[in-house]
Amino acid sequence: MNKATLRVFALVALLALGVFCKINYSDGDDAIFDDMVRSMPYLEYIKMRYLTWTGRIGGETLVYLLFSLGIWFWRFANAVMVAAVPMLVLLIVKQLQPAEGIAEKESLWQALRLPLLICAGYLLMDIVTCGHAAVWVNGSIFYTWSFALALLCIYLNLHFLRSGTVSARQGALLLPVLFFAAASIEQIGVILAIFFAGILIYRKRQKKTLPAGILVEIAFLITTLAVATAAPGNMERISQETSSWFPGFAELSLSERAFISTQWFLSSLANEGKLFLVFIWIGSLLVAPTKGKVDITLSAIFTAIALLPFAGVHALSDMGIDYINPAIPPTVFPSFANATPMNLIAMAWWLGATAFTFYMVNKSMKLGGVAALAAALLCEAMMFFTPTIYASGERVFFVTDWVLTAMIATLFLRIPSEKGKNAFFASLCCMALFNLATQIPELLAKLHG
Template identity: 25%
Template structure:
């Protein structure tokens, strides 16, 4: 008994204790709150499984020819759907915990004054900084988790050795089989395969340049990613699925010009950033502004950044409250206005201000990269560019209008990575501490609301 108390005391003193607490809370949430939502895709896949003529091979073949190339994800979905539900709950918990663990490892590699325990605490709470109505469907819905949370976790796993080496850390090459398995799962979804392949190539080339030698050990991962990406993007059923989604959600989508599709995707990104991930959006611009002011401590810049952050905060909080009060549904009003061809002067002004904030984030991150020229700020810039690129690539698919906010899950995780890296580089000023505390309070309240929602309700419109 005494030895157990000593071990627990040592664990409490460990900087990794916040991740342990997070893991325990997340495990309890996954076990007792998550379940099948039969009014959603969970019910559709359950019906397919229970069909008298169902065979796994026949199901996967038909899906590849008539729906998409998500063969790996759909294989796992059907295997876990046939197994006791607790198997998925435990596996899903493992995937979500691995995302938090990657954040912890990433933040601890960054240079800065923030203590190790604070970095791990920030990383552990990061996932709950995503508004729960946006987080639930990709992370906690059974069927959607195989196409969003799981590929995202696998992508981080397969990229982790490259990231660690670029930051000057050490890796254990005995995990190569795990990295290869993760590569297959990481490339099993459209957004994920493009992101994984792009990131892997950039990081691999950067590592070869840094070390001035070719790392043959990573070629198996690259080969698997390329093969899975080709399988995914050449699936004959992709066009069939796209036409079906357009017919249901946006019948005029096929007639839209390329520019108008991009505009629609950008408006969806604005809606998501200022309505569903307000906290991440506020933290990102605030941290970027603080980092820029550290490099260029000019009074005029401080005033300019204050105005920019003020406009940004207005869009994230008062504007949404105002729109909700006038029964327009917050920032989501923009989507309705776009699809209904009802963009007026108020919509154009909102789009202009929102665009200014997003461009400011991209511009400041580029300036910081040029000024600092280190791995941390290169990572911040890459994460931001990849986040926005991931969001914009969905512009060419009607999925953005039919699948809801789950399609931005990759964007959310990448923005969280950028926020965390920025946070680690900042001094512990009063402003940083206030923002950090506000983020922790938001995460706690967000989690509480989600527990209540999953405990009491079953709402099919969460995602």
């Protein structure tokens, strides 16, 4: 990584620090964690949380550490982590890119485009997604920190494999990183499980044995996920959250749960995820070896519809759940009976958009891209059939957004012409800045709230 690229990430960290200096503990979960950390020793805290609330002992350990060290430590450390996420995405994308696809000598402009494009992933997000997962103290620990550790684990494994193999010693050195990532948020555990499954399939197709270090990590990952899943507190948490956020959840039929889950999932794509899908469609068109008029026409139509909300037209992005505030328990819950015909049409449209995305990714990125897209969407699907499907808010889209950003960066590197890369880069950055501009009033309100 050259000096110019490092300066980009250093600037991101400085800008983030400037924001974080205005952030204090919230009067909700942050205040609760701060009080618990100050009132009991670590082992007592972890035991209590594991037995009464959650199996996320990796994230809970980080929570205990950071709330013990105080808000100023979090401000500096979180600024580093916010910069580390796009930096690690860059390193992973380059590791996965064939050597012939990377120029040996790059101009300054060529060297800066990719890191800037990846950092723009923050600006393509809904600010509430970014805020809840990267700016809120408690949320940042569970999402930004845990995801950065997962990315570090993935990058180091790819680096070791590319260099030769992964020794048992190297694998063992990665176990603490793997633990804190996998035992924090279920979505991240899924990402890691898919990553190691991908290595397993790839090595088998190459008729190569798995390195000893990978075997150690896979065994440790399975154990970690089993311990987290088996926590007695998980059922207690579901029971309390059902009572607090979704009374009657346990009485819903399977078809009713499937409907609200699909509705929520498609709504997230139409609203929080639309810009990421737009640039996957465009990038796939530029990269795909063959593209007929149907591909071009459908890409244009899906892109136009996805961008309509910026013009104030929400007919095909409103699934009928816009009235729900993630911070307030709803009194009326969505259902098929309450959905309007237009809500159902919007759901059908975005179901088609999802299928089209898989089709275009398969043409441009083959099986690896399809697996990455499936992993990204599965991160959101982890919320299916849970009573906190509305309460958890947009922060659950954070990991999905970063996987989609990595796919966009990979497509960018594969665009064959420099003119095409420049046009794609300029379009994405302009759209990212426009997306930020439309949310400035909400951003300022939250910073001063």
